[in-house]
Amino acid sequence: MKNRFNEEETVELLEKLVNIASPSGYTTKIMNFISEYLKDNNVPFIKTNKGAVIATLEGKNTQRHRLLTAHVDTLGAMVKEIKSNGRLALTMVGGFRWNAVEGESCTIHTASGKKIRGTILMHETSVHVYKKAGDLPRNEEHIEVRVDEKVFNEKDSRSIGIEVGDFVSFDARYEATETGFIKSRHLDDKASAAILLQFVKTIVDEKIELPYTTHFYISNNEEIGYGGNASIPSEVVEYIAVDMGAIGDGQSSDEYTVSICAKDSSGPYHYELTQHLVKLAKESNIDYKLDIYPYYGSDASAAIRAGFDIRHALFGAGIESSHAYERTHIDSIKNTAQLVSAYVASTMCDE
Incomplete structure (x- = not known):
């Protein structure tokens, strides 16, 4: 053929x-x-x-x-916990390492169908505040989602539809270069x-x-x-x-x-x-x-x-x-x- x-x-x-x-x-x-x-x-x-x-x-x-x-x-994640500060703790879906998605933009898919944007970060990201920001382990204790909504506590996050068990997807960031490479999640x-x-x-x-x-x-x-x-x-x-x-x-x-x-x-x-x-x-x-x-x-x-x-x-x-x-x-x-x-x-x- x-x-x-x-x-x-x-x-x-x-x-x-x-x-x-x-x-x-x-x-x-x-x-x-x-x-x-x-x-x-x-x-x-x-x-x-x-x-x-x-x-x-x-x-x-x-x-x-x-x-x-x-x-x-x-690969992806799910909301494991809504923290007291309104941010989200995650559990992995599939096999990867948290450092592979640190700093990545993401989408929280709520049960109602609403999509809420966020960023996956270390809780202790700012070097101006956390002296050992670079030394802490990248794991479920430290990685969280910073939600792109005005949320200050757990109640605020729940009020916009976020709940434990919601799926979280990572941005693909697709790019095809003139040299023939394709970059994407x-x-x-x-x-x-x-x-x-x-x-x-x-x-x-x-x-x-x-x-x-x-x-x-x-x-x-x-x-x-x-x-x-x-x-x-x-x-x-x-x-x-x-x-x-x-x-x-x-x-x-x-x-x-x-x-x-x-x-x-x-x-x-x-x-x-x-x-x-x-x-x-x-x-x-x-x-x-x-x-x-x-x-x-x-x-x-x-x-x-x-x-x-x-x-x-x-x-x-x-x-x-x-x-x-x-x-x-x-x-x-x-x-x-x-x-x-x-x-x-x-x-x-x-x-």
Whole structure:
């Protein structure tokens, strides 16, 4: 299958996705957006009880299926306590460090639908007041939300609709540079979701027949460990998580290639399927890196833990500063899209 990556459409869709607040547990709006996108492009899909969306394209072989997944839930927080000074103590949603969001603007999503702005800061931020401001630990005891309303106490904050359990989302701060870099929070994993959604649109628009019936599973609970681990059709043989490649010391992944994961914290991915992806990358001249992520898990590993009898693999764009203010390059997105295209057009790894 000829690669049909549409750079402009994919990047435009990515910007829309990262700007829709969707911390795990608060994903109805983005899943509705995705549903409307699929409807507008005549893509058949279902919604699961957990709120995920699964688009299905019938292929020549209807007995053995494939599934590719990406997740659109993100890191975030919830209001744990309304303090006596009207500010908010937080509890994390997903795995990150408080220093990664210190100083970030945020939105408090109240039960009434009202959105209230704020900033995530240390309580002891001012160096003119707190001598040890730089030395104190960044943790739930010291991090709080400074609410952008005239609130002086707990009663004031409650009076404008804030309550314990309200979700807090972090500003994406999306930027695409002239040098091809894309900087934003939540590229994990909305970059992959944009790739899959644009790819599905193209397949339908061009009436391309796939070799196998293929499902495109947009999950909404990956960051808390139980995303694409249910509602998997019994015919699925191969399960691919399209998710970010982690970059740092000792890692092979970079911001320009597609990263193929051989092992993460759950153990090795399916060897033959992983090598099938490597073979496809070589044959199609796709720039790739093999890597191992020691502190990482995916929807594919969650599906294995749930007991599904599938072959699982993982690849995706390299994301710098993951779970913080992230960055990738259009070259990495292109290479990832090319591997998606090559994989979906290929025969299964045992044929």
